[in-house]
Amino acid sequence: EDGRPPPTFAGRLKLQDFKFNAGEPSTGCRRSPRLSSTSSSASAAARFSTRTTSTTTTTTTTTTATIAATITTTSTSRSPSKRKAPSPSSPSDPDSPSTTPARKRSRPPSSYAPPSTYAHLPGVTDAIAPNLLILFIGLNPGIQTARTGHAYAHPTNLFWRLLHSSGITPRLCAPAEYRQLPGRYALGLTNIVARPSRTGAELSKREMDAGVAVLEDKVRLWRPDVACVVGKSIWESMWRVRRGRGIRPAEFSYGWQAEGENMGVGGPPGEAEGEREDGVEYVEGWKGARIFVATSTSGLAASLKPREKEEIWRELGVWAETRRAEKAAA
Numbered sequence: 001e002d003g004r005p006p007p008t009f010a011g012r013l014k015l016q017d018f019k020f021n022a023g024e025p026s027t028g029c030r031r032s033p034r035l036s037s038t039s040s041s042a043s044a045a046a047r048f049s050t051r052t053t054s055t056t057t058t059t060t061t062t063t064t065a066t067i068a069a070t071i072t073t074t075s076t077s078r079s080p081s082k083r084k085a086p087s088p089s090s091p092s093d094p095d096s097p098s099t100t101p102a103r104k105r106s107r108p109p110s111s112y113a114p115p116s117t118y119a120h121l122p123g124v125t126d127a128i129a130p131n132l133l134i135l136f137i138g139l140n141p142g143i144q145t146a147r148t149g150h151a152y153a154h155p156t157n158l159f160w161r162l163l164h165s166s167g168i169t170p171r172l173c174a175p176a177e178y179r180q181l182p183g184r185y186a187l188g189l190t191n192i193v194a195r196p197s198r199t200g201a202e203l204s205k206r207e208m209d210a211g212v213a214v215l216e217d218k219v220r221l222w223r224p225d226v227a228c229v230v231g232k233s234i235w236e237s238m239w240r241v242r243r244g245r246g247i248r249p250a251e252f253s254y255g256w257q258a259e260g261e262n263m264g265v266g267g268p269p270g271e272a273e274g275e276r277e278d279g280v281e282y283v284e285g286w287k288g289a290r291i292f293v294a295t296s297t298s299g300l301a302a303s304l305k306p307r308e309k310e311e312i313w314r315e316l317g318v319w320a321e322t323r324r325a326e327k328a329a330a
Helices: 038-076 143-148 159-166 175-185 205-222 232-243 306-329
Strands: 134-138 187-191 226-230 290-294
Touching: 134 205, 143 175, 159 306, 175 187, 187 205, 205 232, 226 232, 226 306, 232 290, 290 306
Parallel strands: 134 187, 134 226, 226 290
Antiparallel strands: none
8 A cells, every 4th residue: 555656636537637726827728607707707698698588589489379379279179069059940830940040949949739739639518508697718628628528627727716715606616517507606618719738838829819709609699797708818819809919018907897898799690689499588789798807727827826816806706796696686
């Protein structure tokens, strides 16, 4: 160990040439830019600033272009699965062919059902006779009514309960008794449309309006004291036929209508004064049956509360009680 040479920077790499000696003149070795002259530092700083600005500008331009390209790509290549598919045309709606605009195609299809839909169901006969106090005019037979053959037969229909609670009938009657109403209580039943359907929405305005003339003939023939319209839609149909336009909200009201609206004014064409063979008496100068518009009794009609319906029907019930008392006294 004593014979070995002392360690030095000499060797293959000649590290003494790269050694930093403070205060000694430069011998061509690489030195730190921080220790170079002021001009060299300023030049290096200027070159560095130029490179940084150029790089920043290039980066900003590239980033802006990339964002714009991303937005364009996103807006033009949206996933087809997220696009709203156009609503298909309904074959039952005549206003919705394949070329119909989207606004019309989005309209719900009509719920009208042609007569053939329920042609397998039988109709319901009228319960009608001369000298009636009230002839009730309903919309049309429902499915339950057509199947059983009994008027207002659906359990949710309020017709029979309202007849009793209003005082029109002295007791609660069953749907199967509807044919006995004329003889027992001088009450009759008919409809503006004879064919059955599940709801009133399945009827068309045209067939309802066509039934108005038939009702006028029935009232003119049988001459009840009062024609009670059971439901707003029936009165609206009668109004359209009489005036050629729909009824305005300010023109509608439940209850008694003006005498100018009476039904069946005048006798049947060509009939003379006197009594017919069937017992129906025709008296010239009859002023027609007075109209009372009552609420619908269907369980689907929920525009009025039960108490409101009872108040409207009670007005007719008071008249029926008074009229019966007058006839009994006579």
